[in-house]
């Protein structure tokens with residue numbers, strides 16, 4: 001029978017959280033042989049955001065080992081040798097297909113069994129597929145999704161073989177906006193399709209979206225709103241040929257990229273652990289309802305102290321910080337010590353073309369725009385505040401300097417009162433710089 005391996009700590013998932021957990025374990029003095037990172041990917045943990053940005057660029061291209069964690073936050077780059085030196089076992093190309101939390105064991109697709117004393121669930125998200133809701137022809141060749149490095153490699157190959165070809169981007173969220181830019185930079189002909197009245201509706205106001213839609217249009221990206229991809233036709237060789245839209249229009253396509261959202265990977269633990277809001281429920285130390293089991297990153301639904309509610313966050317900054325918090329909590333509890341409860345300020349960002357925005361806090365209440373959001377003018381400095389119950393609770397800024405970004409982060413954390421929306425709009429960044 002298959003060998004059984006035992007570890008004091010296992011991180012299940014070798015993505016952003018898995019990698020940052022490894023670094024924190026090392027900082028806390030983990031002993032050789034105590035920790036294993038198990039990942040179905042073939043490579044050591046890396047900064048996933050690179051996949052939709054520099055990984056796809058024709059110039060200044062990012063490739064491993066260049067973007068292993070923790071370079072994305074200015075930290076040490078953990079190449080495979082780093083894990084060897086620390087005695088941390090990196091168990092790659094290994095998919096766990098069964099988890100039994102009562103017997104503390106994980107089983108891989110090839111039947112290996114891994115036992116643990118403490119488990120950190122860091123399985124992240126997977127993509128929602130068009131075939132999940134029965135879109136016809138969605139299994140044609142050259143219809144791509146982007147989550148892992150293998151997906152990115154397939155896209156890079158398609159960009160090479162379909163030079164000057166037509167790309168249809170399905171979805172107007174993060175993947176839609178970052179990938180349509182990356183495809184344009186590769187000189188492909190790009191059309192975006194999304195159902196909502198404006199892009200990134202989860203975060204952007206109409207005023208914010210107006211800037212990006214105008215800017216993208218000026219860069220040659222065509223935008224079709226208010227409809228969805230209803231079906232695909234293919235060539236005889238199986239490659240995608242056309243995208244049929246629900247409104248009846250038909251678009252020729254050599255490449256289709258789909259970004260219609262993510263789904264947290266919690267299925268392994270269904271019925272074994274408390275869930276909430278689609279994720280695994282944790283406390284402010286990322287402890288789940290099961291003793292010795294923690295959940296971090298995209299899969300964790302945790303108390304967001306600042307807003308007094310449970311939230312799930314699918315962004316890299318939280319993936320890093322939640323992993324560090326969980327490991328600190330594990331080590332502290334072993335020593336009978338305590339760590340402070342997680343007190344997270346939501347931070348999201350994106351980069352595309354020569355644009356770069358940051359958002360901090362909560363996008364609830366009334367929004368006011370400040371600065372110049374005309375895509376034709378330069379230097380594209382504009383932003384938005386969100387005001388709830390007379391307090392500024394969220395702030396967005398395009399093309400901010402590091403100091404300006406720091407200032408809006410502080411606003412979102414401090415939540416200063418604001419009496420008049422007009423005044424706030426007029427003051428813009430001056431308001432933030434005074435906090």
Ligand code: FDA
Nearest residue numbers: 013015016017040048049096123124297298314315316319
């Ligand atoms: P992550 O997805 O990083 O890691 C999970 C790992 O677990 C993967 O390696 C997976 O293979 C593995 N795994 C899952 N199930 C397994 C199993 N059963 N057995 C073995 N291994 C298993 N955020 C942001 O703030 N700014 C940005 O610019 C971007 N950009 C961006 C681009 C792209 C293309 C994506 C897909 C995502 C982003 N994000 C982002 C989001 C950010 O990357 C994401 O929130 C974090 O990677 C989440 O970290 P986790 O460790 O939770 O999951």
Ligand code: NAD
Nearest residue numbers: 171172173174175176194228229259260261262314349350
């Ligand atoms: P998303 O939730 O950001 O956007 C999904 C979009 O899909 C919606 O805005 C909508 O426009 C569109 N949509 C939904 N159903 C559709 C349909 N049937 N047809 C056409 N469009 C449809 O998700 P995503 O862009 O796919 O990103 C996936 C994950 O990766 C998320 O967790 C996201 O946070 C993460 N990510 C983050 C960043 C970043 O933070 N900069 C970058 C890339 C990816």
